[in-house]
Amino acid sequence: MLPMRPMKLGGDFIMFGENSLEYLQQLPAKTKRAFIVLGGNFMEEAGYLKEITDLLEEVGYTIETFNDVEPDPSFDTVQKGAKAMLAFEPDWIIAVGGGSVMDAAKAMWIFYEHPELKTLEEIVSPLPKLRNKAKIACIPTSSGTGSEVSRSIVITDKETHIKHGIGDMELMPDIAILEPKLTTTLPKGMTAATGMDALTHALEAKVSNRANVLADVLAEKAIKDVFAYLPTAFHEPDNLKAREGMLLASCIAGMSFTNVSLGIVHSLAHAIGGKFGVPHGLANAIILPYIVSYNSQDETAKQLYQEVADMLEVADLVTAIQELNKELGIPTTLQAFIKKDEAFDASVKELAKLAKADGCTKTNPVIPDEAGFEELFNKVYYGGTI
Template sequence: MTISTFALPRTIIYGENSLDHLARLTGKRAALVTGGSSMKRLGFLARARELLEQAGFECLIIDNVEPNPSVATVRRGAGAMLQFQPDWIVAIGGGSAIDAAKVMWCFYEHPHLDFADIIPVGSMPPLRNKARFVAIPSTSGSGSEITAFSVITDTEKHIKYPIVAADMVPDIAILDPRLPAAMPAAVTAHTGMDVLTHALEAYVSTAATSFTDPYAVEAIQLVFENLETAYLQPANISARYNMHNASALAGIAFTNASLGLVHSMAHKIGGEFGITHGLANAIMLPYIIQYNSLFTDKYRRLEKRLGIGSLISAINDLNRRLNIPRTLKDCHEVELDESKFNTVLDRMSGNAFADPCTLTNPGKPTVADVKSLYQHVYYGD
């Protein structure tokens, strides 16, 4: 029997108005990392700064983290931190802002490193030499606020790299359901399906255990019970609370059990075309479940536990109610031209096969299998 490990995140503070916990931090300087404009426009960034200043902090804002954060962005942020010398890093926003802040943190503490140095799993040097980290998610999706994962895009190679390091788990995660209540419906749908994908992939992962399964199953059930309500009734705090908690629970599951082929393929098509990560996951998920069902009986056991006849049908129905297309060719969020898709297909398939998430997929695909799956997802065969 192999020896496994299971680690819980450090501190989770959750519930309405939990953002106010920022006023209880102690320190001198805080770097606030955020994305485009939503946290500014909705007043949450200003509120976070106000709370930190109440606690005696001098604050620096590092903004404009793009939806697929790049190596250049994390280098820019790390450079600003090196000048400012924060003792707390506070990431507020979607998963992209949190992911970027994690790697900014790494380069702030270890400026001599190149990005290539931290790509191999286990290569991240120790953190918390200069600063500690707070993550405040504005979406119920990535789970980055309590995971050891970050996804950064190399824009020159058109590849998304999952960076994995136990030290990147934030010191404090603040789950305030008021933040996702302000998100647009499409963001709610896509990030919510990201939660479901995290939980399902962790559940069937070859590294899943009796420690990780309860978190995954609870997250799956919460998504099926609450995502559509959060999508249709954005101000429903109960649904938002449950989805925000589901995101963290799924994060606990997958940071311990890892993920699978859905994420491997979504990382690479996201790097090539810029499609939103959660949307790519949602479209691909039913097809990969069908493939993986050849290699595991855990989907069948989950169907029995949830009292549903077909998991694939349930996901397709949920996608339809969330206005998510069934195929990549029907996705109009970005230009997914057929000729370009076929041009990059071989490269994309090889890169997805080499993604670390493929290692714990229940089926053991070849590059040819991955290519075939991409084609099925594109055309809907």
């Protein structure tokens, strides 16, 4: 018999397919006040923000927009957004953007629902009940984080450079709307990085020591589809079939990892991202092949990776990931992003400490000690085989 396991795959609805945005008109609303969170003017310039606000206004919504979410959103931004929400009193929060925007919107929502909370440190699981004031809908414009179906958020403390990860089922968005045309605005570099983030989610979920049969099915489908669609989405940004394939793959990977957690690719990427500002997806993409090699010392993980390689009809999974990275123009080491060896060398011990303490470490098939993490950081920076 299998041990008892929980699986939650999404909020109330996951809408996908043509014209999914129209579902916005069916959101169950009391006061019809929508607070739209965005990360800059991309959606406005592409005309999609107007499409969204037109749909909402047609059915009587009053709308306020907040478009100041930066990549790797800071606690300052979260506080600003929460303050604006407290003044506007929305009953729907609608995040339209990538992982940063969705994560920031979810974090703002916590402080809107519970203004008695003041600091990031107070946001720990189990969270107090949300949804007393508003529900949240997420409309991803990139295909990577799966934040539209995930219970986790990452917010950066700009003073300490530490990325705070919070995971709690209360944070699973009520509605996810997957509209592929919105992702056609994503630049090539971001398409590559976010797509590799999705692949990392699926591969880490697959070998997680909390993996289960349902999460496996989802992870396998996501892995297969990233390999099938990411190169085309990268080379042909307007290819809607490839964009849709990636948007669904990212969402499916999100459903998988949010239930069984991740592994040390993310532990290393969180540390390096917080300290040196390396974009999350790129850090993951570079680190992933090294950790697949490293994890292969565990017989179970090795066998699971072989199953994935067989499914992809490739001889070796590490080589397949390296080739995909190459096709997407992703470098083989972190030296491309962190130029100064001295700065990196001086930080390795601190990075190792952070990675060891990261919430993703405990579900990796092999759990390194701090010295082991130092070695891994040196490998992903200087290169070499594991």
